[in-house]
Amino acid sequence: MIFETHAHYDDEVFNEDRGQLLAGLPEKGIGRVINVGASIETTRTTLALAEAYDYIYAAVGVHPSDIDGLNEETYS
Secondary structure, X not given: OEEEEEEOOOOHHHOXXXXXXXXXXXXXXXXXXXXXXXXXXXXXXXXXXXXXXOOEEEEOOOOHHHHHHOOHHHHO
């Protein structure tokens, strides 16, 4: 089993075939994926992927170049 430790399947390049791609990962031997959020927006989409697929885990955070959107509301 492959454990993919750093992915960005929420990226817009996967918009057309994301569902098909992610559904096919287990049959290709990819049993676990850590999808990484690096901004407030991608943290939200990463969490959504982790909720939708039981083999995707979310690593959430904000890259230093994206800290402008950080405040008490976005932390919540």
